[in-house]
Amino acid sequence: MELEKLSLVDRAAQQLRGMIIGAALPPGLRLTEQDLSDKMQVARGTIRAALSAMTAENLVVRRPYSGWAVQTVDEAILRENYQVRGALEELSVRLLAERLDDDERMKLVASYERLAAAEAAGGAEERLQADLGFHADIVRASGNRLLLHQYNSICGLTEWLYRWSEKNWPRRINLLEWHKPIFEAILARDGDAAARAMRIHTQRSLHDDMQDLRNNLSGQHEQ
Numbered sequence: 215m216e217l218e219k220l221s222l223v224d225r226a227a228q229q230l231r232g233m234i235i236g237a238a239l240p241p242g243l244r245l246t247e248q249d250l251s252d253k254m255q256v257a258r259g260t261i262r263a264a265l266s267a268m269t270a271e272n273l274v275v276r277r278p279y280s281g282w283a284v285q286t287v288d289e290a291i292l293r294e295n296y297q298v299r300g301a302l303e304e305l306s307v308r309l310l311a312e313r314l315d316d317d318e319r320m321k322l323v324a325s326y327e328r329l330a331a332a333e334a335a336g337g338a339e340e341r342l343q344a345d346l347g348f349h350a351d352i353v354r355a356s357g358n359r360l361l362l363h364q365y366n367s368i369c370g371l372t373e374w375l376y377r378w379s380e381k382n383w384p385r386r387i388n389l390l391e392w393h394k395p396i397f398e399a400i401l402a403r404d405g406d407a408a409a410r411a412m413r414i415h416t417q418r419s420l421h422d423d424m425q426d427l428r429n430n431l432s433g434q435h436e437q
Contacts, residue, residue, distance in 0.1 A: 222256060222260050223260055223263040223264055223267070226254060226256050226260050226261060226263070226264035227263075227264040227267040227268065229254060229264075230250070230254075230264050230265070230268055230274075231268060231271070231273065231370050234268065234273045234274070234284055234285075234370075234374060235273075235370060235373050235374045235377060236377075237377065237378075237381070239284050240284065241284055241285060241286045241287050241378070242283060242284060242286045243283060243284045244280070244281065244282070244283050245265065245274065245281070245282040245283055245284065246281065246282070247261045247262055247265070247282070250265075265282050271367070271368075271370045271371060272285060272291065272295075272368075272371045273285050273370055273371060273374060285371075285374075287375065287378050287427065288427075289424060289427065289428075291371075291375070292375065292420065292423050292424060292427065293420065293424075295368065295371055295372060295375055296416055296419065296420040296423075298368060299349075299365075299368065299372060299416065300412070300413065300416035300417075300420075302353065302361060302364060302365050303349060303352065303353065303365075303412050303416065304409045304412045304413055304416075305356070305358075305361060305409075306352050306353045306355075306356040306358075306361060306365075307352055307356075307396060307399070307400055307405070307408035307409055307411070307412045308405040308406075308408060308409045309356040309357060309358055309361075309405075310322075310352055310355050310356050310357075310400055310408070311399065311400045311402075311403050311404060311405040311408045312403070312405050313356075313357055314400060314401070314403050318355050319401065321351065321355060322351070322352070322355065322397065322400060322401070325347060325348050325351040325352075326348065326393065326397045328344045328347060328348070329344045329345065329348055329389045329390060329393055330389075330390055331344070332344035332345070332389060333388060333389040333390055336385065338380055338384055338385075341380070341385070341389060342373075342376055342377065342380055344389065345376065345389060345393075346372070346373060346376060348393055350365070350369070352396075352400070353365045375423075379423055379426070382426065382430065383426055386422065386426075387422075392415060392418070392419075393415070395411035395414070395415070396408060396411045396412055396415060399411045
């Protein structure tokens, strides 16, 4: 969809999403319609509708008596995102393994090679895009449009959490080591093994993010 064809609310939501994901609006920040209206040069009603859209994406919360705020990173939001993503991605790898043909195989290899290049280069943005891209490529290649639609609905929250993790613990994982079992199982057209590898990947990621979050909070309390 071209930007020119988006409604004013859609464009405001897109801009607001980018500000949250890019940490221009940090986690927990209180948001006011008037401040955002002044900053983005659109009416408060447009801002209100954009904030509601961000609430539906779990990037913004609306609290009684205190108004809008950027979502905070806590154990609940981490767990829920990984649970939903994990379920969708497990189904995706299983479907892709079953329907893998030469064209999809080439695309998967190219996606994995981007992981290798990003790991070698070491740049934070390149790593993040390659990691997100590998998972998204698998979902797209699953051939299930409803599954893709559901996955896209949490992509903003997923990227926001990825960026939060990478900012706090850069290069914590080796991209090839973490994704190789998934990659090899799909190439072997073994849906059960692919789903199992994705489940382990998801559980490891959640465990590490939870542990690092708890350590971070513990360190803040000791200061």
